Amino acid sequence: MQQIRLPSDRASASHRQRTADGIPLDDGTWESLLKLAQELKDSLDNGASFAELAKEYSNDDDTRRTEGRLGWYAYLNLPPEFQGVISPETAVGSIIGPLQSQFGLHLVKALEKQEESKISLENHYDEIREFARRRKTDRLIEEWVEQRKKDTYVEIRSINDF
Numbered sequence: 470m471q472q473i474r475l476p477s478d479r480a481s482a483s484h485r486q487r488t489a490d491g492i493p494l495d496d497g498t499w500e501s502l503l504k505l506a507q508e509l510k511d512s513l514d515n516g517a518s519f520a521e522l523a524k525e526y527s528n529d530d531d532t533r534r535t536e537g538r539l540g541w542y543a544y545l546n547l548p549p550e551f552q553g554v555i556s557p558e559t560a561v562g563s564i565i566g567p568l569q570s571q572f573g574l575h576l577v578k579a580l581e582k583q584e585e586s587k588i589s590l591e592n593h594y595d596e597i598r599e600f601a602r603r604r605k606t607d608r609l610i611e612e613w614v615e616q617r618k619k620d621t622y623v624e625i626r627s628i629n630d631f
Contacts, residue, residue: 506567506574513564519578541583555579 509522523537544557550570559565559579566576590597 502574503567506576510564510566510576513576513578519564537578539577551575551577557582 505526509517509526512522513519520536520538523535524533527533527537544552544555547555548570551568554568555565555577559582561579561582563579564576565579567574568577569575588597
């Protein structure tokens with residue numbers, strides 16, 4: 470079974486973010502999968518533990534290990550299939566699904582939400598500095614690789630040329 474990994478990148482501070490639990494499901498026939506997903510959703514609606522169901526029913530190692538916890542993600546970073554169903558207005562505690570994506574079927578529970586905030590130098594200095602450092606390092610590596618390509622001569626010959 471595959472686990473959809475919702476980005477934990479919190480750099481998009483101008484959008485509301487949420488943290489959620491997820492149970493990806495993708496074993497069996499489509500009909501049996503939908504039936505299982507609906508049964509799990511009904512159990513969750515009736516108070517079953519999301520963590521326990523994630524550990525028991527997901528066959529994705531990461532999902533079982535984290536008990537379905539996906540972490541924070543920006544709404545705009547959601548897969549397109551989720552954006553039409555999960556929105557910034559989704560109530561905390563809501564259980565959404567089953568949702569279909571390229572990774573299978575999913576049940577999602579909204580745990581918390583964080584209101585949008587503005588990035589400021591005073592409050593986010595360390596994050597901004599780290600972002601700038603990574604960006605500069607990436608640029609320098611790209612320049613170094615390009616220079617190595619220019620400085621290196623490679624001749625491709627046919628095996629018959631030897």
